[in-house]
Amino acid sequence: MVRKRIIETNEGIQNEVTVDIFNQFAKTMRDKGWNNVDSFLKAGITKGNVLEIGPGPGYVGLEWLKESENAKLTGLEISENMIKIANQNAKEYGLQSKVDYVQGNCLQMPFDENSFDGVLSNGSLHEWEDPLKVFNEINRVLKPNGIFCITDMRRDVSGILKWMIYFSTKPKKIRPGFLSSLNASYTIEELRELLKQSRVNEYMVHKEFFGLRVSGKKS
Numbered sequence: 001m002v003r004k005r006i007i008e009t010n011e012g013i014q015n016e017v018t019v020d021i022f023n024q025f026a027k028t029m030r031d032k033g034w035n036n037v038d039s040f041l042k043a044g045i046t047k048g049n050v051l052e053i054g055p056g057p058g059y060v061g062l063e064w065l066k067e068s069e070n071a072k073l074t075g076l077e078i079s080e081n082m083i084k085i086a087n088q089n090a091k092e093y094g095l096q097s098k099v100d101y102v103q104g105n106c107l108q109m110p111f112d113e114n115s116f117d118g119v120l121s122n123g124s125l126h127e128w129e130d131p132l133k134v135f136n137e138i139n140r141v142l143k144p145n146g147i148f149c150i151t152d153m154r155r156d157v158s159g160i161l162k163w164m165i166y167f168s169t170k171p172k173k174i175r176p177g178f179l180s181s182l183n184a185s186y187t188i189e190e191l192r193e194l195l196k197q198s199r200v201n202e203y204m205v206h207k208e209f210f211g212l213r214v215s216g217k218k219s
Helices: 016-032 037-042 059-066 080-093 131-141 159-168 172-184 188-196
Strands: 048-053 071-077 099-103 116-122 142-153 202-207 211-217
Touching: 016 059, 016 080, 016 172, 037 059, 037 142, 048 059, 048 131, 059 071, 059 080, 059 099, 059 116, 071 080, 080 099, 116 131, 131 142, 131 188, 159 172, 188 202, 188 211
Parallel strands: 048 071, 048 116, 071 099, 116 142
Antiparallel strands: 142 211, 202 211
16 A cells, blocks of 8 residues: 655755755766656657756756757756756856756746746656646646656655665765655656646656656647
8 A cells, every 4th residue: 555645845955054965965866877867858858948847956957968969958946055056067067058047936937938848857746835736837838849758756666676775875864855755756646647637738657667757748
């Protein structure tokens, strides 16, 4: 039996010490290749003006941008401290001219309709206070035929895999946060039911090794 979902914070990672620890964690995830960049590319998000929701320290979007020459990235991030780190990381990647980080909440995105060719996000879905509203916002800011791809953890992952990931997570200070995020994540069935209520008409929900992926386009 799958445990009931336990809602996590909707404020993002704000404290400077916590932000620094999360940056270390995100860097180890990048080095392991656990960032779902391949999922975004396979979904067809390879060029154009693309929005990343919840970029955190920026590694996922920057790794994607490395593989997407004819692209420009806008990162929508709730935490001002995260944006500072993301801008520093963009400079280290040499991609600061191709990325712009904007402070804001994905519940009410500060962008016009039909602004983006693609929308991507990794690991932020479980933190969305009102995911239905966010999917409607994604649909609003996408251009016609624009593609979206959202990846996250999956709450009904096997116990063995859960604890394998837990004990391999570094730094150790991030492990309690890993568990709270996992407990706040969705199952495939929950996500499908949620999307049925949204304005998104064309989508597919997939189960992955440790998580889930929903991708589609604005029809």
